Amino acid sequence: MVRKRDTRLLPVIIEFERVLKDPKLTDEEHDLQLSAIMTQMEKTFGIPYANNKSFNTSFPELIDLYRAIGDARIALGDESVYQIGKKVRVIDGLESRVAKSYSRKEVGSSSKWYLLIDQSEDFGYALDEGTIEWNGKEFIYDCRKWNTPLSVITGRNP
Numbered sequence: 001m002v003r004k005r006d007t008r009l010l011p012v013i014i015e016f017e018r019v020l021k022d023p024k025l026t027d028e029e030h031d032l033q034l035s036a037i038m039t040q041m042e043k044t045f046g047i048p049y050a051n052n053k054s055f056n057t058s059f060p061e062l063i064d065l066y067r068a069i070g071d072a073r074i075a076l077g078d079e080s081v082y083q084i085g086k087k088v089r090v091i092d093g094l095e096s097r098v099a100k101s102y103s104r105k106e107v108g109s110s111s112k113w114y115l116l117i118d119q120s121e122d123f124g125y126a127l128d129e130g131t132i133e134w135n136g137k138e139f140i141y142d143c144r145k146w147n148t149p150l151s152v153i154t155g156r157n158p
Contacts, residue, residue: 009065012041016069020085020102021117030085031073038069080134088116088132090125092143092150099125118154125153 019025019033041047045062048055056063072085082088087100099116105126106112112129133140143150 008044009061012037012065016065016072017102020072021100021121023087023098023100023117023119023121025100027074027086031075034069034073034085038066041066041069082114082129082132082134082139084114086139088114088127088139088141090141090143090150090153095150097150097154104129123155 015037016034019030019037022030025033041062042049045059047062047066072083074083074085082101084101084104087098090097090099098119100119101114101116103115104112105115113126114129114132115124115126117124127141131141131146133142143153
């Protein structure tokens with residue numbers, strides 16, 4: 001059984017973050033790796049298959065992490081709803097890059113920002129939730145619409 005503040009959660013957290021920050025994974029690979037982490041957690045920590053309020057109350061950190069991993073699976077959600085783990089195409093005219101979100105932060109009471117890792121894994125950026133749009137097949141951040149050139153976002157000014 002896991003104890004509260006159990007250091008055995010650290011490798012799970014590290015592996016979870018690795019999957020979230022890997023922009024090269026397909027959505028299927030992303031979900032399969034997260035599911036494997038969850039299965040390993042069930043075995044290692046004895047997480048019951050059915051929701052168990054007593055267990056959840058006794059080990060809130062473990063259950064919070066388990067739920068966060070489950071919620072980060074992409075295939076389970078509505079494809080038109082942006083969430084952690086999904087990719088966004090950042091476009092500026094004919095130039096574009098792909099980035100993958102790995103965290104979401106609330107700024108103040110009305111603003112939510114996604115932290116993303118670029119396809120190159122060399123840098124990341126933050127985009128306001130309200131600037132990421134679904135075009136029917138993928139999520140888009142339009143640099144021209146938001147008056148932010150791609151060169152500014154990438155930090156690679158010409």
